[in-house]
Amino acid sequence: TCCLLESGVRCVRPAGNACYNKRIQKTVQQKRLKFVVDPGVSQMYICEHHKNMIQNYRNQQHQKSRDNNNHNDNNNSHNNRDINFLMLPLSLLRRYKRNFKLISKPGCNKAQLADIVARHFSKIQVDQKDVLTCFLYTCKSNRSQ
Numbered sequence: 001t002c003c004l005l006e007s008g009v010r011c012v013r014p015a016g017n018a019c020y021n022k023r024i025q026k027t028v029q030q031k032r033l034k035f036v037v038d039p040g041v042s043q044m045y046i047c048e049h050h051k052n053m054i055q056n057y058r059n060q061q062h063q064k065s066r067d068n069n070n071h072n073d074n075n076n077s078h079n080n081r082d083i084n085f086l087m088l089p090l091s092l093l094r095r096y097k098r099n100f101k102l103i104s105k106p107g108c109n110k111a112q113l114a115d116i117v118a119r120h121f122s123k124i125q126v127d128q129k130d131v132l133t134c135f136l137y138t139c140k141s142n143r144s145q
């Protein structure tokens with residue numbers, strides 16, 4: 001039978017061909033799973049049920065780290081480095097400011113305005129490139145009217 005003790009109770013499922021190896025041991029430790037090998041057993045085989053369970057835990061972990069990586073990639077590509085707000089026309093910055101009801105000091109210069117817009121821009125959680133594209137489009141269509 002399976003060599004694992006789950007919360008102190010010996011698993012009664014028949015053992016599969018999977019061995020309780022170092023990799024599984026590591027996952028169990030990392031995930032703080034309540035599995036221990038029964039000290040009284042001579043073989044280290046675990047049942048399909050526990051093998052799958054531990055594999056799922058490991059996959060979740062991989063998925064998570066992959067998601068984190070993707071998340072970071074997105075952040076980097078949407079970084080303000082992509083857009084130099086000082087290069088945008090002042091009218092556009094003013095429109096942006098008005099559009100998002102940003103507060104600026106009266107009579108602030110373009111650099112300050114660009115800074116405010118850039119800061120707001122980095123905060124918004126939606127796809128920033130889409131917003132900017134949409135925003136530029138709106139400005140253009142407003143102008144042509």
Ligand SMILES: [Zn+2]
Pocket residue numbers: 002003004011012013046047049050
């Ligand atoms: Zn088991």
